[in-house]
Amino acid sequence: MEVVILQRFLNTNYCLFVMQNKLVGKLLLALMFVFTMGATANTHSEPAGLDEDARTKAEIKEGIDHHLIDSYEFTITHGVSMPLPVILIDNGVHIFSSSEFHHGESIVEKGGNYYTISHGKIYKTDAAGTITYAEPNSKGDVYVSNEKPLDLSITKNVFMIILMALFMFFIFKGVSSSYNNQLPTGAGRFLEPLVVFVRDEIARPNIGEKYYKNYMSYLLTVFFFIWFLNLTGMMPFGINVTGNITITFSLALITFLITNVTAKKDYWGHIFWMPGVPKPMRIVLAPIELLGVFIKPFALMIRLYANMSAGHIVLMSLVGLIFVFKSWLATGPVLGLTLALSVLELLVAALQAYIFTMLTALYFGMAVEEHGDH
Amino acid sequence: MEKLIHDFSVGLFIWQSVIFIVLIFLLKKFAWKPILSSVEDREEGIRTALDEAKAAKEEMAKLKSANEDLLKEARAEREAMLTEAREIKEKIVTEASTTAKDEAAKITAAAHESIKGEKEKAMVEIKNQVAAMSIEVASLILKENLSSDANQKALAEKYVNDLNLN
Incomplete structure (x- = not known):
């Protein structure tokens, strides 16, 4: 029951995102309503056989875990969720609504194959829904070993990415066409300084005047994409896109590819044959430098993922404390702390977008840097 | 690390990469290029306007100094003209007064001359008149006195006496 209240709290207590553009706002609202029509009721099975305290903590942990992972349905509020389309490619394409899983309780049969959801992922199974587990690893974690289609x-994250892409496209297209006598109007007055910030504070100093223009489109897109998605993470509906390793992997991979594809001769020269150091040292440095090529985007991936996930975990854990303490006295301080951390998270949302973009620009700068002789 | 790998979802990765790359190109065409070019145009416009303002300011300063020079010149010229005018005035006044004095002296002299002439003429006239009248009176007296012998004798005697006295 506490989790119900926890989720309600999360869904209602966050500030609402202010729509920059009326048209886009209406579009999003319309989409919401269309999908809510197909919403179905949702029941939770409560773990039994535990004492009450342990059960509360287990429920909070489950709630947090559930919030962090991707999902096949979009939960509007507790008990009201809209199913999203499932697309499986497994001896042909199977498209069906995730409502057929009945929130993971049913096994779905398509084209002679059986599918089930376990821990937020679809696995192939048999008619009885058997799930096999691999041997526990050194830490004792157990993972499902069933085959995956x-x-x-x-999923919820794909749905959010599509919405965000549409939102960004219409917002920034609106900004670009709002110019009147070289001055932006409407949302552009707020967004243009940010565009100029990315250009003057991130791209120009790190990449240099000569090449920065080639990278502006990627830097701007990645900056606003991460920032807006970080902010949607502060909204209700339990959205956690940038705290997902797959998303950050994809972003870091694109940075990695652009860096190495556009790199100039000097960049590779510095990796494999470092100028200005004795020859034996060059041989030692080459593998280290080569490793650095991969570590840099890897750090980008982990940094964004860890920061956003941690923010969500801390906030939800704080709210969970209310139910652990079971005392109204705890509510005030905990809510105060939550508010303070929410404000901090707003800062982190912008900061992480800035850091990701900034480091990306830095790597681009290294790739195109033209050295004189050392 | 194993958990991260386990969390990785191929489907989500494909969706994210495709949507994101498409988004980059769409935004590049429809948003970033027009926005950045607008910003650059504006910055260029501001730079040009500032340069122009600076040039105009310099032009103004130049014009101002030129104007001041002109003004100074004009002032000097006016001064010169005024001085000249004053000198001319003084000269004219002096000349006029000199001429007037000479003229007056001439007129006065002529007047004196003519008065003197008239006076002499009048004197001559008067002398002639007096002489005529004297002769008339003398003739009348003589006529009277000499009408008797006694008187003639008396007179002759008187003259003789007077002559004797001399």
Whole structure:
């Protein structure tokens, strides 16, 4: 029951995102309503056989875990969720609504194959829904070892990415066409300084005047994409896109590819044959430098993922404390702390977008740097 | 690390990469290029306007100094003209007064001359008149006195006496 209240709290207590553009706002609202029509009721099975305290903590942990991972349905508020399309490629394409899983309780049969959801992922199974587990690893974690189909489902995160892409496209297209006598109007007055910030504070100093223009499109897109998605993470509906390792992997991979594809001769020269150091040292440095090529985007991936996930975990854990303490006295301080951390998270949302973009620009700068002789 | 790998979802990765790359190109065409070019145009416009303002300011300063020079010149010229005018005035006044004095002296002299002439003429006239009248009176007296012998004798005697006295 506490989790119900926890989720309600999360869904209602966050500030609402202010729509920059009326048209986009209406579009999003319309989409919301269309999908809510197909919403179904949702029941939770409560773990039994535990004492009350342990059960509360287990429920809070489950709630947090559930919030962090991707999902096949979009939970509007507790008990009201809209199913999203599942697309499986497994001997042909199977497209069906995630409502057929009945929130993971049913096994779905398509084209002679059986599918089930375990821990937020679709696995192939048999008619009885058997799930096999691999041997526990050194830490004692147990993972499902069932075969997975290629899962191109429109999950909650994919749905959010599509919405965000549409939102960004219409917002920034609106900004670009709002110029009147070289001055932006409407949302552009707020967004243009940020565009100029990315250009003058991130791209120019790190990449240099000569090449920065080639990278502006990627830097701007990645900056606003991460920032807006970080902010949607502060909204209700339990959205956690940038705190997902797959998303940050994809972003870091694109940075990695652009860096190495556009790199100039000097960049590779510095990796494999470092100028200005004795020859034996060059041989030692080459593998280290080469490793650095991969570590840099890897750090980008982990940094964004860890920061955003941690923010969500800390906030939800704080709210969970209310139910652990079971005392109204705890509510005030905990809410105060939550508010303070929410404000901090707003800062982190912008900061992480800035850091990701900034480091990306730095790597681009290294790739195109033209050295004189050392 | 194993958990991260386990969390990785191929489907989500494909969706994210495709949507994101498409988004980059769409925004590049429809948003970033027009926005950045607008910003650059504006910055260029501001730079040009500032340069122009600076040039105009310099032009103004130049014009101002030129104007001041002109003004100074004009002032000097006016001064010169005024001085000249004053000198001319003085000269004219002096000349006029000199001429007037000479003229007056001439007129006065002529007047004196003519008065003197008239006076002499009048004197001559008067002398002639007096002489005529004297002769008339003398003739009348003589006529009277000499009408008797006694008187003639008396007179002759008187003259003789007077002559004797001399």
